[in-house]
Amino acid sequence: MIDLHVHTAISDSSLSISEVVRLAKDKGISHLAITDHDTTKGLQEAIKVGYEIGINIVPGIEISAYDYQRDKRAHILGLYIEPGHPSLNMLCAPLVQRRKQASYEMFRKIKAAGYDISWVDVQKYEGGTGVYKQHIMHALLDKGYCGSIYDDLYKRLFQRGNTPKTQGIAYIQLEYIDARAAILAVREAGGIAILAHPGQLNNYDAIDEWVELGLGGIEVFHPSHQEDDRQKSMLYAQKHKLVITGGSDFHGFYGDKPIELGCHELGEECIDELLQRIKR
Structure with a gap:
């Protein structure tokens, strides 16, 4: 297999x-x-x-x-x-950096909305290329705000949408490759x-x-x-x-x-x- x-x-x-x-x-x-x-x-x-x-x-x-x-x-x-090929590194490095910045902004929005988590709580789960939404959800799970990574809270926070009304409260659009x-x-x-x-x-x-x-x-x-x-x-x-x-x-x-x-x-x-x- x-x-x-x-x-x-x-x-x-x-x-x-x-x-x-x-x-x-x-x-x-x-x-x-x-x-x-x-x-x-x-x-x-x-x-x-x-x-x-x-x-x-x-x-x-x-x-x-x-x-x-x-x-x-x-x-x-x-x-x-x-x-480690240079073509891949040069192409992807800016996106990795944009994701790091976006993740921190998402965390700040969630914190401002009243969720009691710290950036340290989130960072302990990231493994080498920065924080992802799943790491934020894991920290929220630890604090009892949700029952799983992808329950209704995930949608409320991160749902994509065409208008601010249909987007999650922490949603940030990334510029992809x-x-x-x-x-x-x-x-x-x-x-x-x-x-x-x-x-x-x-x-x-x-x-x-x-x-x-x-x-x-x-x-x-x-x-x-x-x-x-x-x-x-x-x-x-x-x-x-x-x-x-x-x-x-x-x-x-x-x-x-x-x-x-x-x-x-x-x-x-x-x-x-x-x-x-x-x-x-």
Whole structure:
């Protein structure tokens, strides 16, 4: 079994790199892609732990991108990228910094609304690239303000919306990375650019264009995908000869629903195809 979409505490998972890799070993996973948001930090550690316990680590990244032509979010996975490649670092570093600033502003809004948490309460959960909304929610959970990370309080605080009335009281819009630039950066870093969960963000109408830029794969199997999403994604994969990938999008305790590691629909033939594409 493989899993080509997994997060660690480096970004927004509740489990450390070592914990995630060792859990994958327990689940019988042979190939695991670490795809933390907008960073390759921690990949060398993951590769080392994987080597020690007998799991092949696929070095990856998930870039928080935006399709500015169609005004919608898009997530681009990079698989078999070179950790620390300058193209990825230069592209993602400004977003990481913007997220850090936005997270602190969100915290201040929540504090001003009367919630008794401190920045220290929040920071103790961040694992390397700054605070995420999940870390703020974890601190609120500790204080008894909610029963889970994604209960009604999450929506009241962070819900996206087109107007201030429909947005959460702490919502701040982030400026994301252009999806086209993300695809190019993944290619420059020696990897294969994969469109993550296109059904979740409705990115199908951009695929024809992005293939011309070098999009090499599509995530057909994802927990958010229903059968119609899988079928539609498969059709685009066949049309453009894209690598079919899949993963759990694992976030540990910070997931919006319980998710187990592993993608049962795919086997090591997917890894073989990815490696063949890289050689070409």
